[in-house]
Amino acid sequence: MGTINDVAQNSYTTESAENVSVISYSIPSNSHGRIKVTILGKDTNSNNVVGIAKEVIVKRANGSVSQVGSEASILENKDTSLTAAAYDIVFSGSSVSVSVTGVLDLNVDWVVKMELFLSGTF
Numbered sequence: 001m002g003t004i005n006d007v008a009q010n011s012y013t014t015e016s017a018e019n020v021s022v023i024s025y026s027i028p029s030n031s032h033g034r035i036k037v038t039i040l041g042k043d044t045n046s047n048n049v050v051g052i053a054k055e056v057i058v059k060r061a062n063g064s065v066s067q068v069g070s071e072a073s074i075l076e077n078k079d080t081s082l083t084a085a086a087y088d089i090v091f092s093g094s095s096v097s098v099s100v101t102g103v104l105d106l107n108v109d110w111v112v113k114m115e116l117f118l119s120g121t122f
Contacts, residue, residue, distance in 0.1 A: 004028070004118040011111045013044070014102030021090070022112040024097035031120030032059040032068070037098055037112065039087050044107040048079035052087055058096060060120075065091050081106065 010023040025035075039052040053074035056067050071089065078085060085108060086101040102108045 001119060001121060004031070004033075004116065004122075006116045006118075007113065008116075009111065009113045011109065012100070014100060014108045014110065016106070017084070017102055017104045019099055019101040021097045021099045022110055023114055024095050025114055025116065026095050027058060027060040027065045028118065028120060028122035029060055029063070029094075031118045031122055032057070033116060033118035033120075034058075035089075035096060035117075036074075036115040037087075037089060038115075039098065039100060040111045041082065041085055041100065041108045043079075043081060043103075044109055046081065048081045050078040050082045050085045050108075052076045054089065056089060058091070060094060063094070065094055065096055067091055082108070 012022045036055045041050040055072040084103045088099045090097045098112050100110050
């Protein structure tokens with residue numbers, strides 16, 4: 001049995017209500033663990049911000065990664081002009097990815113951080 005502690009981070013600027021995958025991480029076979037996602041966004045023309053932190057338990061068995069149970073919300077705060085800003089944690093094949101959706105007529109600078117603690121026989 002082994003463990004992996006890793007951090008992945010990436011940034012992107014959305015134009016209007018653009019939806020984009022900002023970060024992706026391949027989960028090793030025969031593993032399970034916790035992923036904490038922090039999403040920060042700032043309107044490029046104002047001081048308005050959004051901050052989101054979520055945690056999920058994941059496993060990868062039989063080739064595909066999946067979420068175990070429900071996503072836990074640590075926090076989700078948005079200034080008024082960014083209430084339409086959105087995110088999604090996507091499980092597909094062997095990967096977990098985080099996408100963000102901007103706000104109509106605004107450019108939003110995003111930073112996404114994924115912290116992983118995994119255990120398994122990899």
